Amino acid sequence: MALKPSKEIAAIQSFCRQCLGNSIKNIRDCPSRKCPFFPFRFGYSFPLEMEQAAIEKIFSYCLSCVGTGSEIIHCSDSNCALYHLRLDAVKHHFPKIFPTFYQTDLFSNHKP
Numbered sequence: 001m002a003l004k005p006s007k008e009i010a011a012i013q014s015f016c017r018q019c020l021g022n023s024i025k026n027i028r029d030c031p032s033r034k035c036p037f038f039p040f041r042f043g044y045s046f047p048l049e050m051e052q053a054a055i056e057k058i059f060s061y062c063l064s065c066v067g068t069g070s071e072i073i074h075c076s077d078s079n080c081a082l083y084h085l086r087l088d089a090v091k092h093h094f095p096k097i098f099p100t101f102y103q104t105d106l107f108s109n110h111k112p
Contacts, residue, residue: 013043
């Protein structure tokens with residue numbers, strides 16, 4: 001029985017579907033071999049180190065899209081397949097300071 005992919009891998013697969021017109025054929029034939037999500041595009045389960053790399057790829061993508069960790073938290077693009085993982089990505093990237101974000105009024109209404 002195949003293992004269920006992590007939520008990060010599943011979100012990346014959804015992102016790839018959005019990018020490529022929701023076509024499995026297009027995902028298989030994706031021309032963007034340099035895309036950071038390329039190895040994850042089929043949504044398979046991966047070894048733990050690859051699963052952990054996926055959240056880093058999500059953080060990097062979000063950072064390139066909006067600019068800063070704070071802007072990732074405040075992202076309003078709820079149509080993006082990665083939107084619901086943006087807080088996990090920031091928390092993973094900044095594990096020591098992230099809890100203090102939630103202790104401020106600024107981020108109090110952004111709790112997952």
